Amino acid sequence: MENIKLFNILIIAVACVISIIIEMMVLPRIIFIAKKKRLFDLPDKRKKHSEPIPRLGGISFTPVILLVSLFCLFIRFTFQIWDEELFFFRIPETILLVCGLLIIYLLGAKDDLVGVSFKKKFVIQFIASLCIVCSGVYINNLYGLLGFYEIPNWIGFLLSIGLIMFTTNAINLIDGADGLASGISAIALLVYGIMFSMYGMWTYAGIAFITLGMLAPFFYYNFSHPTRKIFMGDTGSLTLGFLLAFMILRIAKHPTAYEIVPNGLLLLVLAALFIPLFDAFKVMVVRIAMGKGPFSPDRNHIHHKLIDLGFSKKVAVFLIVAASAFMVVANWILLWYLDCNVVLLLDLGCGVLVNVFIYRRIRRKQYRKQRQQEEELLELDS
Template identity: 40%
Template structure:
């Protein structure tokens, strides 16, 4: 019976996304609101980029309505006093509204990156203000409790990093929405296990609305005017959503869920791929003397495509990689210390990148030899 509390809103979110996205497509073609075509992007046809407009309104409205209904029927989602949890969700919805407006303005008329960055910091500050912040490292680097003067700035930094990592990973069809769907589903199941019903509800509402967008983004045909991108409106709000869920799971707070030894490692395992990838890209730009925030074609999906993979195959491979880290960390923290698991994550990532660079170089040399033979 409790699972219906999650399943019904999830299905409603899928249904609402299925209704709203065709309407967005209609308006986009009517008003010619398309993603600009340039040499750095893969698509060479006009495609709307306002799919993310459907995310935050469905997330916010459906979550609020679901909570009201739950309390009307005397179902207390957490089974305890939720007065400490509700402010977290209320300020989350405020943050979603702010990033929704900033992203929409950027998709329609363009917003300078500095202003987007300021908006991200403001939204990140809402987390500590609501009482949500990283207060325990669970033994990582042999640190446990974090005082507010360390945990709160760390939380702000983590939220801004996650938002930008999610925004930058949005490079090929289905990748960003697929990664967030994997993350929300994984964390949603864990929240259900710990009976944190409000967080599970938000996680699966997000996954539901994304599933409808995923269909149009990956399988929609451009010629039939059925394909759409999420734009910054979507990637910014999704980044905030997954940051909220991850930090909520990582926080040592009985009002959210019972204590679990590997919470912080498990929570952020959903973000290893986008966060490690943006860290690698920034390091490469710094090493090569390039501007840190200058767009290039050095992200993980670019590396996959350069080996000859199709867009769909690259997307599926990266989603499989993200799922591997989720499952590996979830199992590993049951048997070994958090420090060892984090070290394994770093070594696995470095090893994977090293091997893939070798594959990429071999493919490039093979193409060069083939061109020389043709000449």
């Protein structure tokens, strides 16, 4: 048993390195093609970049994940490195996950190339979500969250579809600054990969670390490359959101969930994505309150507000990614000592207080700027 564990860890490590190498080879060619065909993300009043940037970085995500994951499965089949009962039990789950992932991939690719209305996006995302829940991967236990433990299957079914669609769109919405969506996703993938490894769910641990490895070269090109910048586009952000949603549900459904925290496992896995989930909900509420559509574009996301506050884009991204990592560690520690509902209130309270503080600072900054302009005008008149 110990040898199987070591072999699986070795396979995952090698797969992670392979995904890094493949992505490093593929991304420069995607950049070249995007520039040649003029497939750019154009600057506008909401976007901070001043030059057209290629937006098809995410077109490589799903092929690389599937290619390296299938290679891992081949190695495990060849050398019989698995627990037979558990491994073959997950084959239907994996097949339907791939089906849903391909649907999301095609949706994102079409949206990046010609655009897709949000209504059509919802319908297609709903179909992709059905692929996951119909495989048996859905919430059946809230682990004490809001006072609920085991819940009826039909409620879990509906909650899971909603969670998948909301998470998928939350990652898409947070993708508004270089390195932000990939940085937050990397934190979540690391957390989920470790949790899958603790459970001995090596197939999903492999997918998590393969995706993490693939994000490393993209993060470099997106965040810090001086001349060959590229965006992931909807193809990439929707793919990441969909995969992360699946991992949340799969971890929460594990029968020995109490090995990681004594209560509130669902809250712990959600904590890795607390910032994009909270931010997406906040932005939608603000838009609706202002009489706009929940998906209408604006500059109310947390990264926009930090930039408006005076931080550079890179500092804003660093602060948000660091806060995301802090949320995971803080929740994991607190869930050993406090009830999960108390921790949930602390998380929500922290999110509200931080946003109120940022909004007030921005208003003060704008007020001071306005006063300064008025004083300058008075001086000119005199």
